[in-house]
Amino acid sequence: MLLPDHSYVKAESLEECLKTLRETGEKAKVIAGGTDVIFNMRLKLFQPEVAVSIRGLKDLLQVEELDDGSVRIGAACRLADLIDHPLAGGRYPAFRQSLEAVASTHIRNMGTLGGNICLETRCWYTNNSDQWREGLQGCYKTDSELCHVIKSSTKCHAINNSDTPPALIALGATLTLQKEGAKREVPIAEFYRADGVDFSVLGPGEIVTHVTIPPVSDRQVFIKITPRKGMDFSLGAVAARCDGEGEQISNIIIVLGSLVTAPVVLDKPAQVVLEAGLTDDAIEKAADLVRDELGEVSNLYGRSIYKRQIAIVLVKRALTQLREQ
Amino acid sequence: MARETKTVRETKVGTPDRSRRRPRFEGELGSREKTDLDVIGKRQPRLDGPEKVSGRSIFADDVQLPGMLCGKILRSRYAHARILSLDTSKAEALPGVKAVITAKDIGEIDVNGREPVFASDAVTYIGEEIAAVAALDELTAEKALELIEIEYEELPAVMNMRRALKEGAPLVDGKTEGNLWSDDIDNYGEVEPAFETADYIFEEKYEAGVTHNLFAEFHVAVVDFSLPDKLTLYTPTQTSYLMQHALAPAFGLTLSQVQIIHLNTGGAFSGRGSVRPHHYIAILLSRETRRPVKIFATGDEEFLVCRALGENKYKMRMALKKDGTITAFDMEAEMDGGAVGTEVGYFGWMAGLCNSWVFPLEGLRMRRRCVLTNNRPNFLGHGGLMLSTNAAIMQLINTTAKKIDRDPIDLLYQNAIEEGHTGLSGEWFASCGLRECIETVRKASDWDNRYGKLESYHGLGVGIGSMAAGAKGAFRHDTSAVMVRVGEDGIVTVYTGIPDMGQGTHTTMAVIVAEVLGIDPNDMKVIAGDTDLTPIDVGAFAQRGTIQTGNAARNAALDAREQLTVYAAGKLEVDKDDLVFRGGKVYAQNAPDKSMGFEDLVYKTLHGKEGRSVMGRGFYNSPLQFGTTSWSFGAQIAEVKVDPDTGEVQVLKVWVAHDLGRAINPLACEGQIDGQVYSAMSQILYEEVQTDAGLYLNPSRLEYKVPRSYEMPEIDYHLIETIDPFGPFGAKEIGEGIIVVSGGAIAAAVSDALGGEFIGEMPMAPWRVLKHVKRVQRQEAAGRSAA
Numbered sequence A: 001m002l003l004p005d006h007s008y009v010k011a012e013s014l015e016e017c018l019k020t021l022r023e024t025g026e027k028a029k030v031i032a033g034g035t036d037v038i039f040n041m042r043l044k045l046f047q048p049e050v051a052v053s054i055r056g057l058k059d060l061l062q063v064e065e066l067d068d069g070s071v072r073i074g075a076a077c078r079l080a081d082l083i084d085h086p087l088a089g090g091r092y093p094a095f096r097q098s099l100e101a102v103a104s105t106h107i108r109n110m111g112t113l114g115g116n117i118c119l120e121t122r123c124w125y126t127n128n129s130d131q132w133r134e135g136l137q138g139c140y141k142t143d144s145e146l147c148h149v150i151k152s153s154t155k156c157h158a159i160n161n162s163d164t165p166p167a168l169i170a171l172g173a174t175l176t177l178q179k180e181g182a183k184r185e186v187p188i189a190e191f192y193r194a195d196g197v198d199f200s201v202l203g204p205g206e207i208v209t210h211v212t213i214p215p216v217s218d219r220q221v222f223i224k225i226t227p228r229k230g231m232d233f234s235l236g237a238v239a240a241r242c243d244g245e246g247e248q249i250s251n252i253i254i255v256l257g258s259l260v261t262a263p264v265v266l267d268k269p270a271q272v273v274l275e276a277g278l279t280d281d282a283i284e285k286a287a288d289l290v291r292d293e294l295g296e297v298s299n300l301y302g303r304s305i306y307k308r309q310i311a312i313v314l315v316k317r318a319l320t321q322l323r324e325q
Numbered sequence B: 001m002a003r004e005t006k007t008v009r010e011t012k013v014g015t016p017d018r019s020r021r022r023p024r025f026e027g028e029l030g031s032r033e034k035t036d037l038d039v040i041g042k043r044q045p046r047l048d049g050p051e052k053v054s055g056r057s058i059f060a061d062d063v064q065l066p067g068m069l070c071g072k073i074l075r076s077r078y079a080h081a082r083i084l085s086l087d088t089s090k091a092e093a094l095p096g097v098k099a100v101i102t103a104k105d106i107g108e109i110d111v112n113g114r115e116p117v118f119a120s121d122a123v124t125y126i127g128e129e130i131a132a133v134a135a136l137d138e139l140t141a142e143k144a145l146e147l148i149e150i151e152y153e154e155l156p157a158v159m160n161m162r163r164a165l166k167e168g169a170p171l172v173d174g175k176t177e178g179n180l181w182s183d184d185i186d187n188y189g190e191v192e193p194a195f196e197t198a199d200y201i202f203e204e205k206y207e208a209g210v211t212h213n214l215f216a217e218f219h220v221a222v223v224d225f226s227l228p229d230k231l232t233l234y235t236p237t238q239t240s241y242l243m244q245h246a247l248a249p250a251f252g253l254t255l256s257q258v259q260i261i262h263l264n265t266g267g268a269f270s271g272r273g274s275v276r277p278h279h280y281i282a283i284l285l286s287r288e289t290r291r292p293v294k295i296f297a298t299g300d301e302e303f304l305v306c307r308a309l310g311e312n313k314y315k316m317r318m319a320l321k322k323d324g325t326i327t328a329f330d331m332e333a334e335m336d337g338g339a340v341g342t343e344v345g346y347f348g349w350m351a352g353l354c355n356s357w358v359f360p361l362e363g364l365r366m367r368r369r370c371v372l373t374n375n376r377p378n379f380l381g382h383g384g385l386m387l388s389t390n391a392a393i394m395q396l397i398n399t400t401a402k403k404i405d406r407d408p409i410d411l412l413y414q415n416a417i418e419e420g421h422t423g424l425s426g427e428w429f430a431s432c433g434l435r436e437c438i439e440t441v442r443k444a445s446d447w448d449n450r451y452g453k454l455e456s457y458h459g460l461g462v463g464i465g466s467m468a469a470g471a472k473g474a475f476r477h478d479t480s481a482v483m484v485r486v487g488e489d490g491i492v493t494v495y496t497g498i499p500d501m502g503q504g505t506h507t508t509m510a511v512i513v514a515e516v517l518g519i520d521p522n523d524m525k526v527i528a529g530d531t532d533l534t535p536i537d538v539g540a541f542a543q544r545g546t547i548q549t550g551n552a553a554r555n556a557a558l559d560a561r562e563q564l565t566v567y568a569a570g571k572l573e574v575d576k577d578d579l580v581f582r583g584g585k586v587y588a589q590n591a592p593d594k595s596m597g598f599e600d601l602v603y604k605t606l607h608g609k610e611g612r613s614v615m616g617r618g619f620y621n622s623p624l625q626f627g628t629t630s631w632s633f634g635a636q637i638a639e640v641k642v643d644p645d646t647g648e649v650q651v652l653k654v655w656v657a658h659d660l661g662r663a664i665n666p667l668a669c670e671g672q673i674d675g676q677v678y679s680a681m682s683q684i685l686y687e688e689v690q691t692d693a694g695l696y697l698n699p700s701r702l703e704y705k706v707p708r709s710y711e712m713p714e715i716d717y718h719l720i721e722t723i724d725p726f727g728p729f730g731a732k733e734i735g736e737g738i739i740v741v742s743g744g745a746i747a748a749a750v751s752d753a754l755g756g757e758f759i760g761e762m763p764m765a766p767w768r769v770l771k772h773v774k775r776v777q778r779q780e781a782a783g784r785s786a787a
């Protein structure tokens, strides 16, 4: 599996990078740590003519505390560097847990936060080589109007399989998006779209430059279930945070990851525990409601019935852990 | 290659006469004394360890020959289709392409007389070879493949055994009358009477899924056949010998004109035992282009070319007496052979036998049906079919014990054979430490205080098993030969044809030779795996390495020693039979001060009047006409924990006791135990090729789940030495005897964690285990409400 022919641009500055991206348009692909994008190029899922590296862009490498106590993290920061950073992993336990949960040491040494947030959605069809895929027709993500995973579907159901987004959503983080001549702030909770092909609100030539996490209480948790330890994508993941003392809580956010096309913020279960407190009964009831909120779970890696059960277990575990904090 | 399906073949062998203690051997058995050994029994690190871990070992893919081309294979994307047209002209026209070959270019050559090198009129499985190119570089070769135009007409395919055996099912390849490839029944002893007089009969079904061998080293062949009278092939293999024998006649060459070099082999697990289409294709491309050619499999291609275990379904019936005596087994196996009929049936026979001869049965019936489907041609994986068979039998026995209110370990102990027993198929067990193994793990694990008393969702399971060391008759012959060259500087080099696929057999050979010559194995060299250079050896399978090649090494070393005694006896003025070779010295048995250094002796032997250069030669051939002289035995206990919410199983600890005859190198033996416990756990709990209409959905090392070092349980090792009369210094085997028993113990432990629920699916993946958890919980709830 060789890389397709392409040219490589290592931008010297953010401006130059954004300019290149505008000029090259659809032909370009951003490479950060490259741990996923290079892999997908080998599979010929991406065949960019120009690979634009954003590694080493100074503007995207800082971690700083803002006046209001928020922390702003550059998108090109490596996951490994953020785990122990006093302002990142050190300050937000759930964020730290999610960073540690990504792949293996080697991949965290290369992979970046921006790459994790913008990780291509995954499914068993497109995560195989082009030669393998030729055995079947194309799909929504490649060149046909069909989906192999959910045959009757009218859209792509590939999953958002990355670990930091659920945690960042629970923590109320905001993303800074920039393209040449324009900059905007988007809450990460509104960043993802329910479509495996066009899975984020990023526009042409636009990249994530920063992630800003507001100050929050320490009652937060991230849990992921994998077939094996040390190197695996999640079968399902959960992040949750709340304020308050003991069973009495306020401001709770529960987010499921890796089950469907975008992270899912669970409203009804949150409502239940907000009203009744984190009692055994309420946790049980909240977890039971997960099924309804999840929508269609496809058998993208792992059986769908099983994944639903995993989701319920995750929510129960997260709420129980929150109660103990 | 017209095929015909076989009709049922049924054999019947009566109960052997068990009154004769040694029914089948003539002549002397070896000494059973635990002699005072110096090198054997010490923890000897692998001789090639530093080279391997520092990345200096050479594998076939490292070989670069001058002018070498890159070969690539075009494979079928359909499970069953007619090839309407095949046009290679565009590929041939691509600059940089040196050859494009298809079925019509290669004449009569086929693979092992059984399958075509290239599909011609139809393809019968996904991944089947259709054409191949040789080009200056990989990119060009890949492009050339894309330019080959094929028109297919899809044909109905049968993707599982149930459908394949249905009346009127589409035929897998149109060459057979039905899709049943073989149907064999073997009866040993008195089967029906045993079932008729049984007090209990228990029956269970067990299904094992498709696996991949996941070799560290991918499939690769580097060939130089640029001259018509010399064919050189570098490839990882378990047997360069059998490859040489297959390839020489296929290409009209003499054996000596075919040189197979196997360098290091990165894993084999019973999957590298024969010549495969990619070997033939590399040879054909090299012949065509008159240049060396390398073919190597890429990531997902690796999954297509590997011939591992297919789907296997078992039905096990067991007859017992009230007192717990197991009197008979009736086992039926249905095996998916894939699109090319294979000898899988034979291995099913082995699996049934070796998992039942640990019991002194009255009767054994085994039926094996091998079914053709449009799946990948299946073969073997680590532990073969013996692993899944043991997992089924041991689960059956552990759950049965609960049902009849017995402790499973008592039941196994009561039924375990002892030394001198004659099995139903005639095997005579000259050494057998099975009961000692059971007692050892029972004590070490504190079984009596813990079984049945663990916290909920924790389980303990016990398994026993046995493995043949060598299987004469399964291959052309069973001779291994070894040469021992004693260098002028006293450094000894061992020449052997046996491949080291990671099992450490080269170090074992060095240790055996070192023991005989009284030298340090760390100073030795082992030259292996080049048929031009090394003496005959059938190869590394059927656990024949230590016993066959090991005996040959011992004989070669004895020959060299004999040559050295000539000078030493004269110089030290002692009878040559009184000489002791030990610790780098040669001395008189009763007068140790009469001594000389080994190196000095070698020098003087060469520079003395006789001028002898010492070269020992030895060979070994089992004294039997057919079969095995020696068997290992083992017992293991596994402890597991099941997460009742997710169905995840964690293996906490495994206690292993293995009667291996003698531990030539305890360090390597423990390494074998680690690797096999790992692999058993991996197959019982994790490994599964997921398929959809013959297409592999998870052909990558990320998605084909195997556990990692984090999942490794703690292991408690016990090497039980029974000093077998046939093995070199009493050694038998530790090559596959462990994995089989680990499988049984782990499967039984999971079942115990769920209160004795029989889990009839392998792998016991979390979603399957969770289904059983829910079932058990429902039953418990029903039981509670009824009460």
Ligand SMILES: Cc1cc2nc3c(=O)[nH]c(=O)nc-3n(C[C@H](O)[C@H](O)[C@H](O)COP(=O)(O)OP(=O)(O)OC[C@H]3O[C@@H](n4cnc5c(N)ncnc54)[C@H](O)[C@@H]3O)c2cc1C
Pocket: A029, A030, A031, A032, A033, A034, A035, A036, A037, A038, A039, A054, A075, A076, A079, A101, A102, A103, A104, A107, A110, A111, A112, A113, A114, A115, A116, A117, A118, A119, A120, A161, A162, A163, A164, A206, A207, A208, A209, A231, A232, A233, A234, B702
């Ligand atoms: C074996 C293996 C296991 C893995 N396991 C996990 C896992 O457990 N959990 C997990 O979350 N991930 C996992 N990954 C995926 C991946 O390695 C990580 O998500 C990593 O964080 C990606 O970061 P990167 O910088 O390498 O991204 P890249 O590969 O460089 O980029 C990923 C995608 O994001 C885009 N991109 C990158 N940066 C930006 C930006 N700033 N703005 C806009 N677009 C951008 C790229 O164009 C590309 O499409 C695994 C990968 C491998 C190979």
Ligand code: SF4
Pocket: A122, A123, A124, A125, A126, A139, A140, A141, A142, A146, A147, A148, A149, A150, A155, A156, A157, A158, A196
């Ligand atoms: S889930 Fe998306 S990527 Fe996967 S097959 Fe369906 S459309 Fe294609």
